[in-house]
Amino acid sequence: MSRFDSKVVIMTGGGSGIGADAARRFAAEGAKVAVADVNLEGAQGVVDSIRGAGGKAIAFGTNVADEDAIIELVEGTVEAFGGLDVIVNNAGVGEDPTPIDERSLSDWQKVIDVNLTGAFLGAKHAAKAFKALERPGVIINVASILGVVGFKGAPAYTAAKHGLLGFTKATALELAEFGIRCVGVSPAFIRTPLIEGMEDAVLPLHPIGRLGEPKDVSDLILFLASDEASFLTGPTYLVDGGYTAQ
């Protein structure tokens, strides 16, 4: 018996990095996984690797900032796998370090739309499904250490991730009476395509002496999604190699 036998998981941004690793690990522990990504090819590659290892998964080409696409994702997952137990709102984008007085409104908006509004849309439609199915679902929002501290050159990303921590608390309070939990994770710099080219510059910011690996974050995500975490709702948990302890 594995931790996620008979569970159904939606992983947004599942085509790369942390989401891809967590999707594979959920499937390896018995879950049926909907791998959603704006990059359908990336999502399909992860689904192929899950199926190749004997797991169950389905790919969706989903832009998390588009409500119709999220509705299609949630309804399509319930239809394909007969339920829904966990959504991980993991899709995210970074931003260029353009000076704030030169930054365009559309650049700002895109980062907020994907990193913050995308999590709202995922939580909204997952909560609707959990209530309809009368299942004690779990919503996990992937924030960042930049939800706790600032970072020069990343005002929209920092604002979106700070916003996610508040959103996670308020959502947890509202959904607790339905048995639905909402928690977050805040990773430091993790070796994925998102930080390509920044590795050497940010390494010294981590007292533990290394960057994070996707597995460091998916270990926490899987724990938070599991029954072992049934008393945890509201907080966003740091996984940061000491970054914010300084």
Ligand SMILES: NC(=O)c1ccc[n+]([C@@H]2O[C@H](COP(=O)([O-])OP(=O)(O)OC[C@H]3O[C@@H](n4cnc5c(N)ncnc54)[C@H](O)[C@@H]3O)[C@@H](O)[C@H]2O)c1
């Ligand atoms: N890598 C890090 O250092 C780090 C640190 C803290 C937090 N995070 C967060 O972790 C999450 C995963 O990041 P990652 O490091 O694995 O990055 P990644 O770039 O490897 O993966 C992100 C995935 O999200 C997808 N995506 C982007 N916009 C999307 C959209 N509108 N709709 C659906 N999918 C979309 C991308 O196609 C990509 O597959 C993000 O929320 C990121 O902000 C990453």
